[in-house]
Amino acid sequence: MNKPPMLDLHPGVCAVHEMLELLGVSVDPGQKLPDMPLAVRRLRAGQSLFFEGAPAPSIYVVRAGTFKAFHTAEDGYEQVFGFARRGDLLGCDALSGDRHLMGTVALEDASVYVVALPDFYALAQSLPAFYRGVMRAVSGAMIDLTQLADMMAAVASEVRLARFLVHLSRRMSNCGQSAKSLHLLMTRRDIGSYLGVAHETISRSFAALATLQLVKVDQRKVEILDLAGLQGFAQGTRAPAKASSGAAVARLRPPGRALALAA
Amino acid sequence: MNKPPMLDLHPGVCAVHEMLELLGVSVDPGQKLPDMPLAVRRLRAGQSLFFEGAPAPSIYVVRAGTFKAFHTAEDGYEQVFGFARRGDLLGCDALSGDRHLMGTVALEDASVYVVALPDFYALAQSLPAFYRGVMRAVSGAMIDLTQLADMMAAVASEVRLARFLVHLSRRMSNCGQSAKSLHLLMTRRDIGSYLGVAHETISRSFAALATLQLVKVDQRKVEILDLAGLQGFAQGTRAPAKASSGAAVARLRPPGRALALAA
DNA sequence: CGCGCGATTGAAGCGACTCAACGGCAGTGG
DNA sequence: CCACTGCCGTTGAGTCGCTTCAATCGCGCG
Numbered sequence: 001m002n003k004p005p006m007l008d009l010h011p012g013v014c015a016v017h018e019m020l021e022l023l024g025v026s027v028d029p030g031q032k033l034p035d036m037p038l039a040v041r042r043l044r045a046g047q048s049l050f051f052e053g054a055p056a057p058s059i060y061v062v063r064a065g066t067f068k069a070f071h072t073a074e075d076g077y078e079q080v081f082g083f084a085r086r087g088d089l090l091g092c093d094a095l096s097g098d099r100h101l102m103g104t105v106a107l108e109d110a111s112v113y114v115v116a117l118p119d120f121y122a123l124a125q126s127l128p129a130f131y132r133g134v135m136r137a138v139s140g141a142m143i144d145l146t147q148l149a150d151m152m153a154a155v156a157s158e159v160r161l162a163r164f165l166v167h168l169s170r171r172m173s174n175c176g177q178s179a180k181s182l183h184l185l186m187t188r189r190d191i192g193s194y195l196g197v198a199h200e201t202i203s204r205s206f207a208a209l210a211t212l213q214l215v216k217v218d219q220r221k222v223e224i225l226d227l228a229g230l231q232g233f234a235q236g237t238r239a240p241a242k243a244s245s246g247a248a249v250a251r252l253r254p255p256g257r258a259l260a261l262a263a
Numbered sequence: 264m265n266k267p268p269m270l271d272l273h274p275g276v277c278a279v280h281e282m283l284e285l286l287g288v289s290v291d292p293g294q295k296l297p298d299m300p301l302a303v304r305r306l307r308a309g310q311s312l313f314f315e316g317a318p319a320p321s322i323y324v325v326r327a328g329t330f331k332a333f334h335t336a337e338d339g340y341e342q343v344f345g346f347a348r349r350g351d352l353l354g355c356d357a358l359s360g361d362r363h364l365m366g367t368v369a370l371e372d373a374s375v376y377v378v379a380l381p382d383f384y385a386l387a388q389s390l391p392a393f394y395r396g397v398m399r400a401v402s403g404a405m406i407d408l409t410q411l412a413d414m415m416a417a418v419a420s421e422v423r424l425a426r427f428l429v430h431l432s433r434r435m436s437n438c439g440q441s442a443k444s445l446h447l448l449m450t451r452r453d454i455g456s457y458l459g460v461a462h463e464t465i466s467r468s469f470a471a472l473a474t475l476q477l478v479k480v481d482q483r484k485v486e487i488l489d490l491a492g493l494q495g496f497a498q499g500t501r502a503p504a505k506a507s508s509g510a511a512v513a514r515l516r517p518p519g520r521a522l523a524l525a526a
Numbered sequence: 527c528g529c530g531c532g533a534t535t536g537a538a539g540c541g542a543c544t545c546a547a548c549g550g551c552a553g554t555g556g
Numbered sequence: 557c558c559a560c561t562g563c564c565g566t567t568g569a570g571t572c573g574c575t576t577c578a579a580t581c582g583c584g585c586g
Contacts, residue, residue, distance in 0.1 A: 077500040079412070092405060093405055093406055093409065095401075096398075101406060101409065121395065124387070131388070135358045135401075138355070139355050142356055145405060145409065145412065149408065149415065153456070187563090188564070188565065189564080196415055198501070203567080206565095219550095237336045450532065451532070451534095452532080461576075466535080467574095469533095482532090501543085529584105529585090530584095531585105534579105535578100536577105536578085539575085539576085540575085542573090542574090543570105545570090546567100547566105548565100549564105551564080552561100554561080555558105555560085556560095
């Protein structure tokens with residue numbers, strides 16, 4: 001079947017204003033905004049925004065939808081690095097090289113602003129608010145990656161999954177959406193790759209969290225029943241570094257490793 | 264004993280020029296540079312540049328030395344997120360909040376440029392080269408975090424360590440230093456935290472790589488004997504995603520999991 | 527000199543990986 | 557309209573590698 005055209009052109013200040021809002025900066029209503037034309041690209045679920053190894057003429061700001069960023073190894077193994085949502089920046093990895101180090105695919109119908117690199121630099125130059133927004137977004141992306149490392153650092157797979165769910169929940173509530181009811185758009189395999197465990201283990205970990213009454217799981221619909229409990233459960237770490245410095249050792253949760261499944 | 268004062272003030276364009284070089288951008292010799300005073304802070308090994316949770320009035324550009332960025336959990340477990348070297352940006356994590364999400368400590372004597380946030384924005388505004396340099400550095404930091412995820416994603420601990428060493432080697436050669444002979448400044452526990460394994464496992468993995476004749480290890484001095492072999496060994500991934508798309512499956516190295524130790 | 531910490535090595539237990547089979551759902555094509 | 561085919565998700569069984577606990581050695585620093 002024929003799809004409608006995927007590329008619009010929104011002229012004028014209104015689009016710039018919306019992008020600044022997306023980036024989390026507020027501008028004076030009286031502020032004069034450059035009327036640079038802003039391209040919008042719409043994608044269907046499953047379409048790629050850009051491919052790994054492709055040249056990078058632009059960066060992107062997600063307007064709607066969800067993306068998966070990933071890297072494919074020589075042997076075909078797919079490593080997932082993150083899930084981008086409204087307000088996130090995509091394509092930044094190519095700013096220090098000239099090619100994308102990862103591919104990006106839409107997990108649902110989506111739309112992004114396309115900012116050509118020259119425009120990107122020109123906007124940052126002429127519009128301090130844009131620069132601040134970009135730095136905000138970039139900083140947020142680094143925090144996300146940091147939290148990814150944090151999730152992967154957890155020993156027990158159930159703890160990794162709990163951290164992942166807490167992370168998702170926080171992101172949802174930051175967007176003003178419900179923090180309790182999640183509709184996952186990615187497969188178990190995606191989550192497994194993201195968290196560094198096999199996809200079967202993700203299944204089992206979901207079952208374990210459900211048994212603990214922390215969440216209710218029905219395929220990709222996840223309901224958080226006890227957010228506080230889930231957060232507490234997510235705190236479990238590996239054996240601490242021998243309490244060398246006098247860090248406050250207030251052990252909120254489980255004794256050492258993970259959980260004793262109540263039958 | 265009394266230490267010399269740790270805060271210098273370098274006035275004039277020369278410092279700005281050096282910082283731009285650090286950030287990897289080249290400027291025309293004739294270019295007029297703003298003569299903004301640039302603070303330099305020097306640190307002894309073991310000193311903290313800033314603490315987790317502290318307010319973030321500035322960002323930093325590493326001039327010399329090596330830093331460790333980490334986060335301390337409630338139970339005292341220390342998660343390492345990265346090691347920063349000459350040319351790296353520090354403190355970016357606070358740009359989207361107003362507090363540092365991780366602490367930073369010098370692993371050897373070091374010095375950094377201290378750029379107050381207002382100056383940071385003013386410089387970016389008035390000096391396009393600075394802006395480009397910052398974006399370059401930030402993009403590089405994101406790539407580093409991405410590679411961290413890549414290291415932690417490897418199943419076998421020896422593969423993780425191999426990737427870590429390759430990563431270090433590349434960074435060294437990017438700085439124009441020897442890529443074969445590494446002097447690690449971090450402890451086994453730091454590496455273990457960074458790679459998501461116990462520090463004993465790091466020891467054993469070093470021994471395994473040494474047995475394979477890929478490296479020679481003497482405490483913190485590591486010599487790479489076979490860089491190509493190490494890189495090949497570092498390719499090992501977890502079981503690929505069933506070769507769904509027709510990705511070229513050129514298996515360069517080990518059959519499935521890890522290694523059969525030759526006695 | 528001795529204390530502490532980092533590094534190494536050993537032993538034992540368990541948790542995640544792999545392989546495998548099955549049910550469910552969706553998209554496709556007869 | 558319905559079989560067919562993939563893929564996703566779940567569950568089971570066995571193996572193996574990592575974690576944890578522990579002891580020992582070496583080095584640097586007070």
